[in-house]
Amino acid sequence: MKPVLYLVGCATPAVLEIADPIKQAQGRGWDVCLILTPTAGLWLESELEDLAALTGHPVRMRYKLPGQPDVLPPPDAVLVAPASFNTINKWASGHADTLALGLITEGIGKRLPLVALPYLNSAQAAHSAFSRSVDQLRADGVRVLLGDADDHFPHVIGGPRKPFPWSLALDALNNTLRS
Numbered sequence: 001m002k003p004v005l006y007l008v009g010c011a012t013p014a015v016l017e018i019a020d021p022i023k024q025a026q027g028r029g030w031d032v033c034l035i036l037t038p039t040a041g042l043w044l045e046s047e048l049e050d051l052a053a054l055t056g057h058p059v060r061m062r063y064k065l066p067g068q069p070d071v072l073p074p075p076d077a078v079l080v081a082p083a084s085f086n087t088i089n090k091w092a093s094g095h096a097d098t099l100a101l102g103l104i105t106e107g108i109g110k111r112l113p114l115v116a117l118p119y120l121n122s123a124q125a126a127h128s129a130f131s132r133s134v135d136q137l138r139a140d141g142v143r144v145l146l147g148d149a150d151d152h153f154p155h156v157i158g159g160p161r162k163p164f165p166w167s168l169a170l171d172a173l174n175n176t177l178r179s
């Protein structure tokens, strides 16, 4: 059985290329399940069938109704990428009003390996809530990738668009699983 990766995508421009990291993760041996925030789901509406075919699982965006069965296998690890300003702040303060937030807030309680790769503009990154949220998530055991002491690529954008470093997130996930 392959380990199951929940890839949680938020509504930032990098989510439009989500098929690439799915293929990269599959190449590294993961069974990938895609979860999108409702807004990210709208942005990718025309690709949802193709993404479901690529992963072999339904793309989930909303909570099931009470009594409905789970349609995804349970996760071995979770990668939140691209992680939006909105979802990072709500995750850190414990909101669960989207399926994505429900899964990742519970993921902290379940001590699942959790990696987040934010994609923000510089104005969002300058808001004090962001650094507070990153500190809180790290204290809760989430590996948040920024251009920090880990010497990861800085994802905070403001100038020309740089490629989103999906492979760094997948490397971090493997390292988190090993440690």
Ligand SMILES: Cc1cc2nc3c(=O)[nH]c(=O)nc-3n(C[C@H](O)[C@H](O)[C@H](O)COP(=O)(O)O)c2cc1C
Residues within 6 Å of the ligand: 009, 010, 011, 012, 013, 037, 038, 039, 040, 083, 084, 085, 086, 087, 088, 098, 119, 120, 121, 124
């Ligand atoms: C064209 C466009 C680009 C955006 N880029 C970003 C971004 O880079 N980072 C970010 O955090 N939010 C960005 N946003 C705002 C988010 O889409 C918005 O905060 C949304 O509520 C996030 O919802 P989610 O966290 O549930 O996915 C962008 C919005 C639009 C319309």
